[in-house]
Amino acid sequence: MDCRELGSFLKTRRARIQPSEVGLICDDRRRVPGLRRDEVALLAGMSTDYYIELEQGRGPRPSEQILTSLASALDFNPDECTYLFRLAGYAPPTASVVPGFPRVPAIHPSLRDLFGRLTAIPTLVITDLHELLAQNALAVALLGVRPTGTWPDGSFAHRWFAEPAIRVIFPEEDHAWHSQILANDLRASLARRGNDPAIAKLMIDLCTVSAEFATLWHSHDVARRRSEQKRIVHPEHGIIEVMCHNLPTEDGRQRLSWFSPVPGTAADRQFSALRASVA
The missing domain is CATH 3.30.450.180 (Beta-Lactamase)
Structure with a gap:
């Protein structure tokens, strides 16, 4: 598992998504581009502390379920999803691992x-x-x-x-x-x-x-x-x-x-x- 590269990858992907794209309200007080760490954790159904550890290259190896949730929250395309799994030391996901590969339906x-x-x-x-x-x-x-x-x-x-x-x-x-x-x-x-x-x-x-x-x-x-x-x-x-x-x-x-x-x-x-x- 390449902890440092995994953290950097998640951070750059987080920065490219606007809150309005995932149903969150964006206000003028936002200091960072894209989503905040706590917002990614919320969308992925995981604790904020654990997500912060992942971005910082620390913490235990994430499970395939956690990776799938992150790929969904950050709207990964198939290549990004494959890269994420590789960084965490897993084989690339398939439709049997990630139904509806690569992500869950977008919110209507x-x-x-x-x-x-x-x-x-x-x-x-x-x-x-x-x-x-x-x-x-x-x-x-x-x-x-x-x-x-x-x-x-x-x-x-x-x-x-x-x-x-x-x-x-x-x-x-x-x-x-x-x-x-x-x-x-x-x-x-x-x-x-x-x-x-x-x-x-x-x-x-x-x-x-x-x-x-x-x-x-x-x-x-x-x-x-x-x-x-x-x-x-x-x-x-x-x-x-x-x-x-x-x-x-x-x-x-x-x-x-x-x-x-x-x-x-x-x-x-x-x-x-x-x-x-x-x-």
Whole structure:
């Protein structure tokens, strides 16, 4: 692994991307060209401290998943993606390693501007397969760092069924409900995509990974996610009661998801504490 060259490469790529290109607001106080380090970390779903270490040629060797997220966040072309993996000591990625090589879909223009402006509330941009495209600082503060990217690693829905450990973010008694609405929403997505054989295969593969998903999938229940109330278990602030709202694009393949406190609960105070933590 060529740590120094890897750091220099990331720094130059970061400098060429304007915040507006990835749905972030650019103000007159910006002192550096392109994205800031914390913005790259946010888009890549990793900690700012670790990204800084990478740019400085320090820290542990990044995983292929981290490299994939960085390639997506920095909008690498295939040659840049190959070079990045080579610098980190990996073989060049292929479509099987990086689905949709070399990067996840760009944020739809109709959502990009809104995402950049909703800085006072936790906000995500995801696909209809629950692949994370972007998350703002408050979303990270509320939900923790999540990997961006394509199915399977970048999809919260896939990880929900394949990696049960991530379920700690919700109370255990709510898990069955979350499983049901995720499965229902994925079936709605498959129908919206005209029963695309490639997407259907992803669902079949997930059935082999998770018996729970297989049972829910074969029930053929279908429902698109809209607005819903849920409880989030936060490591510092306890259970936070939120409303989750979804604004889809016209074709339904992407959606803006944002969270607001449930009136009459402690969530207003908890949201204020979250804002203070990222100020």
